[in-house]
Amino acid sequence: MSVVPLVLVPQLLLALALVSLPAGLAPLSYLTSARWAMEAFGSLAHLQPPRDFAACTIPGNPLSCPVYPTVDYDPSTAHVFEVWGVLLAYTALCVGFAAVVLARRDRER
């Protein structure tokens, strides 16, 4: 059980939903599936993207605050399908890697 938190905490913090990341680190969020889940939800529900209120250019005007880097709640159907595709590929990659790990272990005979 000990490794499960190591996977879950990044899902919570790096998903670019609750807290922002510096632009350079934002691609880290690609590794968490919660980020893609949130992107699909945001697009489907036509939500406003999350904004970093600490970095607004015009104080008091939320629209002047920068959107979290790489976050895109584009409500188009094509975008939703894309993100679903990413989620499926994410799953397939995990299962594929699991198969590779199992196969490699077998060879250590």
Place this chain on the structure above:
Amino acid sequence: MFNGHQVPEHELRHGDVLRVGDPYTGSFVTITYQRLARTMAPPDESVPRCRLDQPEVTIGREGCELTLASLLVSRRHATVRALPDGHEVRDLGSANGTFVNGERVQISRKLGRGDIIQVGPFKLVYDGRSLDSYDHRGAIELKARRLVRRVGGGKVILDRVSLAILPREFVGVVGGSGAGKSTLLGALSGFSRASEGDVLVNGDDYYANFDAYRGQIGYVPQSDILHQTLTVDEALRFTAQLRLPEDTGDAEIAARVERVLADVDIEDRRTTRISELSGGQRKRVSIAAELLADPSLFFLDEPTSGLDPGLEKRLMYTLRRLADGGRTIVMVTHATANIHQCDHIAFMADARLVWFGPPAEALQHFGVRSGDFADIYTKVEGDAHESHPLVLGELRTEYARWREAHERGEPSLAELWELRFRRSDARTRYIVERLAGEARGPAVKSNKLHNSQSRPSMTMTAMKVGGTTPEDRPDTARVSAWQQLVILVRRNVRLLAVDRRNLATLLLQAPIIGGILVLVARPTALQDLQSSHGRLVLFLVALVAVWCGILCSARELTKERAIYRRERLANLRIGPYLLAKFVVLAAVCLVQSVVLLTVLALKVDFTAAVTTFTADGPESVVRGVAGLGFFGSMLVTTFLSSLSGLGMGLLLRAPRGPRTGR
């Protein structure tokens, strides 16, 4: 029973052994028939011959021109077809494969004179016009020559061990903890191989021909290899479906299960859950599972550990009977109270073989007069030095000899005992002479190529020589992988269904967590698009979905690691195994997602129509991907998130790292 086959009557010959036993107490007597005037003719060893005068000869378990009655043979296993210039053998998609000279036939293969076709426990020798079939059922001998196993750091955990085990012998590997017993068993069984030396099975290089022998080996590891939550009958049926050829009918499987349960004396426990059995009965069920494919070579790792003396004695009796019924059995054991049931014992000490021979003679060899095997353990343990009582006494010559060869240091007692054994008559009688003996039947030419290397080249030759077009290529791999997937999915469903508590935990997670979400979510969460509350609620849903997915799969692979490992050594494929887990758990995830969102919808308004504010002013839109609706699209997203968690869980739990405890 004679030589492992049932016979109505039998004329005794010199050296034949009669055994009369009582299965209830596990006591038995052995009578050896001695007749010093050896005037009788040697037993008739004629070999059945099948002439290849038809254009096509089919080999199979039933209703074929050449019938080989073994469960390791598929109903229609292979054909031998006449070509203008000889014959070719073609595999008909058999479960256990057809091998020519130790290489698996992928499609078809041209035969050369003297080639050996292996089909299950049969060897067929091709001489240009006919096939001579040698039946190796109940007649497997195992020879090991100078086995060495080194582990990291150059430490030797198996030091030049040679031994010879004849058909139907029951051999116990004994010795103190860490003496190399399990290492020796691993090397002999091929499941964790020796780094140097050869293992010969009926004269064939065992490691190189491992795939051909894989199906004929039974291996019972220390850990349980059946799902504890299933009943004996269910567990054995699933194992039978996985291990026996695909074309084995349900009735045949039921008969086989009945038979193996009778073999291990637990017929009355058929419908009991394995977890409710006693330790001894559980071990018997594991042994029964391994007997399903009727292996001729059987390995057991400490089958009697944790059993009370009565159970231990009865289990040893069962093994003795299995050996007499046509199996070569090698067993690691700690318990020595019933060791006299074994034909031979291999005594290991400090990675060395310090004795191989009948148990009674072992006591004599080690100078133990008490008749207690435990005294041997004490005598072989520890380091020798000049004033050691054993060095001053019985090991004096060995110590002197060792001193001659070594300037410095002190030997371990095991080393001295090994020296003594190497010079003993017993070694000549039980190892040297037997190793020199000829194996019965033909031996596959050793091509010293290891399987992993020979496989690609073999495919190429098969394609070239066979000259077959891709269309008529039997799709062995896919068909049996599909079959495995179906069996495994059914087994996983069954496992899920019987483990009520686990199922309840999995299915209750969603409504409980959904209920908590309802407490914090506002009804307008998905309607008021300006507020960040909607994002928070949906992010929580996403996290919960991923979390449920991970939890769902997190226990799956760990809880059956031992089972997986054993089945993998038989014929389990990784693809079907993982996919079967995935499919069944995905169904659980789907239920969880539906429940989670339904509970949430009790409070949160999922109305699709909403007014958004764009640069051009307010605009009314209907949300959701066409055809699915808003709620449906949200559900798909939740389900997909949950699947990604499932994938992560499987990856996290895939066993990794070097194998320990071996």
